[in-house]
Amino acid sequence: MTDLVEKTLHSKTIFEGKVIDLRVDTVELPNGETSTREIVKHPGAVAVIALTDEGKLVLVQQYRKPLEKLLFEIPAGKLDPGEALETCALRELEEETGYRCRSIEHVVSFYTSPGFSDELIHIYFTDTLIRGERHLDEDEFLENYEVDLQEALQLLKEKKIDDAKTVYAVQYLQMQQ
Incomplete structure (x- = not known):
């Protein structure tokens, strides 16, 4: 070779x-x-596929300046130095959506753009949500949504979901059915 x-x-x-x-x-x-x-x-990031008791996917909608458009995404954020992956996942879920959870499990990790970046994103899953309060960062502006799988697929079709982590999340949920 x-x-x-x-x-x-x-x-x-x-x-x-x-x-x-x-x-x-x-x-x-x-x-x-x-x-x-x-x-x-890049320090790495986590994202959470979070399902409500009704089986709805929790999404956030925010403006992404590099793309000059609004996106629907699963909650996510970058790792702080020395932060454990699960701790970051729980923190980001609560900060962005107000939800906490009783349990969370790692699903997959993947490099987002290995041709030019070392960013590794870790995807977690939970369906044990407990409603709480959001704690957005001072420069973070977003709206929360809860959608069923058909609505998520429609957002995908309309290119309102088109980031890798959220596309993965929708496909993951499709495979679980």
Whole structure:
């Protein structure tokens, strides 16, 4: 088998932000040539597929500036430094929706865009919700919705759900039926 590994020759951080860092690496390719790779460093995130007692999927709708549009999404957020995955999932669920839960289970983890980012998102599931109060971040503006599977599929068809984690959530629920 051919060695496909790219050896890093030089690495330079060109931006350090609140959410991401951007690095440019010079790499040696398997054929001996060199190239550059622009890499987004991300702390990782969690998302929660949350079902109400009525079997409705809890969604948040928020404006996503990079896309210049409103999206319906499952509750999610980035990991704080040193934070446990389950702790983050429970925190984000309550902050964004006001729901707490009696139990939560890990479903899957996946890289969102491995061609340029190391962001790893961890998806959790719960159907043991307890209503509480939302605690949005000061720069966070969103609306809560609860939809059944057919409504979620319609939002998918209308491209109002088109981020990977929420598309995955809808397909996951479809497979559970």
